[in-house]
Amino acid sequence: MWPLIGLCVVALFIVWITHWTYKWRNPSCNGKLPPGSMGLPLIGETLELFIPGKSFDVPPFIKKRMKRYGPLFRTSLAGRPIVVSSDPEFNHFVFQQEGKLVQLWYMDSFAKLIGQDDTATATGYVHKYLRNLVLSHFGLETLKEKLLPKVEQMVHQSLHNWSTKESVEVKHATADMVFDLTAKNLFGFEGEKSLVNMSQKFTNFLQGLMSFPLNIPGTTFHRCLKNQKEALKIMKDMLLERRDSPVKQQEDFLDHVIEDMKTEKFLTVDFVVYMMFGLLLASFETISSTLTLAIILLTDHPAVVQELREENEAILRAKENPDSGITWKEYKSMTFTHHVINESLRIASVAPGILRKVIKDIHINGYTIPEGWTLMVVPSAIQLNPNTYEDPLAFNPWRWKDLGANLTAKNFIPFGGGMRSCAGADFSKVLMALFLHVLVTKYSWTKIKGGDVARTPALAFRNGFHIKVTEIKK
Template identity: 30%
Template sequence: MSALLLFIFLFLIPIVLLLGKSRKSSKKVPPGSLGIPIIGQSLGLLRSMRANTAEEWLQRRIQKYGPISKLSLFGKPTVFMYGPASNKFIFTSDNSTLSNGQTQSIRRILGERCVLELSGQDHKRVRGALMSFLKPESLIKYVGKMDEEVRMHIQMHWQGKQEVKVLPLMKSLTFNIICTLLFGIERGPRRDELAKWFPQMIEGMWSVPINLPFTRFNRSLRASASIRDTLKELMDEKRVELEQKGANPHQDLITCMLSIYEQNNEVMTEQEILDNARLVMIAGHDTSSVLLTFLIRLLANEPSIYAAVLKEQEAIAKSKPKGEFLSWEDISKMKYTWRVAQETLRMVPPVFGGFRKTVKDIEYEGYLIPKGWQIFWVTNMTHTDGRIFPEPTKFDPTRFENQSAIPSYSFVPFGGGPRICPGYEFARLETLVTVHHLVTKFSWKLCSDNSFGRDPMPVPTKQLLVQIMPRNEV
C-alpha cells in the first residue's frame, strides 16, 4: 500500500498538476505586441491622434489582429477592445472583474480618489455626491444663472466683432460657467490664477509618465498641484461658511460635497473633494467647449440644419418677454437642437476613449487577459461603424429621433451604464443655452478648413476662425 502511495505521489500527482497548469494556460493572451518597455505604442497613438488619423491607426490593428489585441500604452500592458459588446462588458462589469483605472499620467495629475479611479462602495458614494448637485432636479435652479453667464460672454467677446476664434472663446465661456456655478468663484485674482494653470494641467493628461523637467507630464503635475492648493483654500473658506454662517449646501458643488453624508455619517474626505473638483473642472470645461466648437463648425457646413435650429430657437425666443432668462421648460423644447448636438458628438466625440483595469485574470472572447492589465476602449470606433450608423460620414441628426433604434452601447460619448458621465445633464444644459443665444444673434461662415487634430481633445485648424454677421434680435 505504501509503495502505491509513493508511486502516486512521485509520478501521478506531478502529471495531474502539469495537466492542470496546461489547462489553465490553454487560453492565450490576445494577439499583438507590447513593443518597447514603458513607451510601447504610446508615441504612435499620440502622433496619430494629433494628425487625426487615430481611427485609421486602430483600424489597421483590427485588420491585422481582429477586434481584440494587446499593446502597451502609457507604461502598462493593455488590451484594446472594439464593438458594442466590448463597450457593454467594459461599462457594466462590476469591481470584482474590472476596476476604474486610468493611465498613470491621468491618475497622478487628477489624484487617486477621483471617481474615475474608485470602485465599489467608494465609487457609489462619491458618484452619488456629484450627482446630488448635477442631476436635473438640482440643475433647474441654475438655468437663469447660466443664461446670464452666456449673455455676458457674448456681449464681451462676440458683439461688435467681425471675426472670432471659436475654440478659445468656448473654453473661456465654459471655464467661467464652471467657476461661477460649480465652484462659486467670482471674477478676480483667484479665477485668473486658475485660468493660468488650467491649460497646463490638461496638456499632460495623455502623456508618457516620465517626470523630467520640461516634459508635458512634469508641467501638468506642477499645474495640478497649484490648482489643488487654490481649491484647498477655497474649500476651507466654504467649510467655514457652511459650519458657522449656515450657507446653502447646494450653492455650489464644493459646498455640496462638504455637506454630503452617507447613512454611516461618513463625510467625503478632503482628498476626494479636491481630486473630484479637478476632474469636474476638466470634464465640464473641455467636453462642452469642444462640443460647442464643433457644433458651430458643423452648422456652418450645413445651412439647412442651421435654419432648422434657428427656427426652433426663434420660436422659443418669441414666446418670452424680451430680456427674460431661459427656463427649464424652454430647454425641454430644444429637441431638434439637442439631436444636432448628439450627431456632432457622434462625429467628433470630445473624449477619445478610456481605460479600465482587470482585478483578476479574466477570459473574454476566448482570450486570457491577465490581472492588472489595462482595458482600452475608443469612442469613435462604434460611432463610425457603417453597420451601426449607415453613411457614417454624413451629418444626419434624424438618427436620434428614435433613440431605441440605436443599438445599446454604440453611442457612447459620455460612456455608458452605471459609469455614464455624471455631468451629462450639465453639459446638455450648457450647450443648449449657448446655442440658443448664438444662433438667434449671429450667422457665421468658416475662415479656415475643416481639418483638426487631437491633443488629446479635438483641436480645429486655426482654432476655428469664423466670420460672424449679426442678426436682427427677436
C-alpha cells in the same frame, strides 16, 4: 583568461536580453491572448499611438490595428499591457461589470494629475455618495428648478462679449465660458475677478492626458504637474477659507461638501480638492470641444443652421413674454437641436479612450484578458463605425430621426456607460442646447481662419478656429 570571462559575460547578457525581450513580446496568460503586438520593450507602441490623424476619423493607430486584428487587440502603452476594444456588445458587458471584473483606471500620468488614489477609483459607498452629490447640484431636478436660467444668462453674457471682439478663438472662448459656469456653481469661483486664468491651467493639464509619465523639466508631464500644483493650491485655499468661515452664504456644492466633512471620514481636504479638480476637468473639456466642433460643422452646413434657427425662433415666437427665459418644457421641445447635439457628440468622441483595470481574468470569444491588464474602450471606433452609422464622417443631424434606442444604447457612449456613466450628462446637454439656441436666434458668425480638426489621439484643433460673431439687429 580575462577575454574569456568577458566573452562569457557578454554572452550571458545577450541571452538575458533575448529572454527578457521574448517575455515582453509574449506575456504570460492563463489562456490565449487577443492578437496584437507589444511593441518595443518598456515604451511599447506609445510613440505610434501619438502619430496624429488628418481628420476627426478614428485615430490611425487604432484603425490600422482594427483592420489587421479585428475589434479586439492587445498592445502596450506607456509600459502598460492593454487590450483595446471596439466591440459594442463586449464594451456594454464590461460597463456592467464594474467592481466585479473591472474597475476604473487611468494612465499613470493622468492618474497623478487627478489624484486617482483618492478619488478616481472610489467604489461602493464612496462612489454612490459622489454620484448623488453631483446629481443633487447638476442633475435634472436642479437643472429644472435652479440652473436653467443661470446657464442661459451665462451664454447670453458670453456671446455678447464675443460680439464685441474682432474675432474669437472658439475653443478657448467656450472653455472659459464652461469653466467659469461650472466653477461658480462648484465653489463660487468668479473668473472675471480672479488674477489667475484657471481655465488655461486646466487646458494645459489636458496636454498630459496620456503623455509618458516622465517628470523632467521641459516635458509635457512636468509642465502639467506644475500647473496642477498651482491650481490645487488655489482650490485648497478656497476650501480652507470657506470651511473656517463662520458665515455660510453660498449654499453651493462646496458648502454641501464642507457640511458632510463633519460626518464622512473619507472627505479629507485633499480628497475634496481632487474631487472638484476632476469634476472641472471632465465638464469643461467635453463640452468646449464638442461645442467647438459643432460650430465648425455648422459653419460648413448652412442647411443645418437654417433648420436649427427655424426651430428655435418658433419657440421664441410662441412665448407670451418674449423676454422671458427658456423653460424646461421649451428645452425638451428642441427636437432638432438635440439631434445636432447628438450628432456633434457622436463625431467628437472627445475621450480618446475609456479605461478599466481588469481585476479578474475576462474570457471573450476564445481569448483571455488577464487580471492586472488594462482594457481600453475607444468611443470614436464605436461612434464612427460605418456598419452602424451610414457615412459616419458626414455631419447629418437628420439621421437621429430614425435611430432607435436599441441601436444607440451600445453604439453611442459620449458619457461612458454603466454605473460610471457621467453624472453631468444632462448638465452638458442643457448647456450645449442653450448655447445653440442663443447663438442661432441672436447672432450670426463668419469664419476668420482655422478649423482643421484631427485626433492626436484626443480631439485636437490644430490651428484653432477663429470667428467673427455679429449680433442680429431686429
